[in-house]
Every structure is written in structure tokens, then in C-alpha cells.
Amino acid sequence: MVIPWVFIMGITGFYLNHSKAIWSAFPQAKYDESRFNQLKPTSPITQESALNLANSLWPDLPVKKIWEKEYHGWPSYYVRKGNARVILSIPTGHYYTKVRYARRTYTPQGVLVHTKIYWGRILKDLHETGWIGGSLGTWLADVFSIALIFFGLSGIIMWSTPRVRKWKRSSQQA
Numbered sequence: 115m116v117i118p119w120v121f122i123m124g125i126t127g128f129y130l131n132h133s134k135a136i137w138s139a140f141p142q143a144k145y146d147e148s149r150f151n152q153l154k155p156t157s158p159i160t161q162e163s164a165l166n167l168a169n170s171l172w173p174d175l176p177v178k179k180i181w182e183k184e185y186h187g188w189p190s191y192y193v194r195k196g197n198a199r200v201i202l203s204i205p206t207g208h209y210y211t212k213v214r215y216a217r218r219t220y221t222p223q224g225v226l227v228h229t230k231i232y233w234g235r236i237l238k239d240l241h242e243t244g245w246i247g248g249s250l251g252t253w254l255a256d257v258f259s260i261a262l263i264f265f266g267l268s269g270i271i272m273w274s275t276p277r278v279r280k281w282k283r284s285s286q287q288a
Contacts, residue, residue: 130237153206161182164191171195175198177195178195185201198212199211199212216231
């Protein structure tokens, strides 16, 4: 029953200590953003257009914050809705959506051109909670940790008991 979590904790623990050694097992698609330099939006990019884009993507989530900041070298509008963000490039009109485990890049027409998976965040969450996402808390990882402590202590008792008995017998005979 605990074997899957032994494997998960081992892999994710190794990753957390040696991320460069294990990184090659998780491929990332490469793409060139320089082609966006040729894009010109059909209408001016405003804070309102960024808000409209975010509302079209996540209509049920409340707006938490809107701000302007550079992203990947372009001045951009950020709109945070719930735990998701849309980042709209002001000079080009292309945009990014960011959620906890991924970033997606779109052309101004809404065509997906790239997806980046945040493997480090996924592996860290697996190690800390025992699954992806923190909505259920850390109870599975806590149960697994307690089981490992129990297995360790019982192993120490099983290893030491015969040695203590042997030592007692030999000290009584002497």
C-alpha cells in the first residue's frame, strides 16, 4: 500500500536535492518568441482589453488584481483571476495564461503556440503533499511519514532485540 509513495518520495526527494541531474527526464519544448516582434495588434492594447481577455478565459473567477509590468521583454498587462493569470503584451497583442503548473503562449488570434510545464513545482508538490495540488492538504504525506517512522523504529527493534538477548546471555554466563 505504501510502495507508490515510497517511489514518489524517493524520486521527488532526489529531484529536490539534484534537480539538474533529473531535469533531462522531463522534456521542455523550445520555441522562439522573437517572431512576436513582427506582430502588430489590430486595435490598441489597453487595461480594458486585458480585462476582457481574462473574463473570456475565466468568466466565473473574480478579478483579484490588474497591473502593468514587463514580461519576457515586453511591456504587458497582468490580470489575476483566482489563482490564474493572463499576461497580455501591449506592443504585440500575444498573451500568456499562467496557472499553478503551466504557462501557455497564444498568438493575438488565440492560437496556442507553446506550453511550458513547471515540472519543479509539480515534483515539489508531490513531495510535500503526496499528490498534485494542495487542496487536500498534507495528510497523505503525513500518514506516509508516520508509516516510515514506524517501519524504521520496528526495524531497529527487530535488529537490536536478538543482539541485546545475545549480549545478556553472554554477560550472565561470564
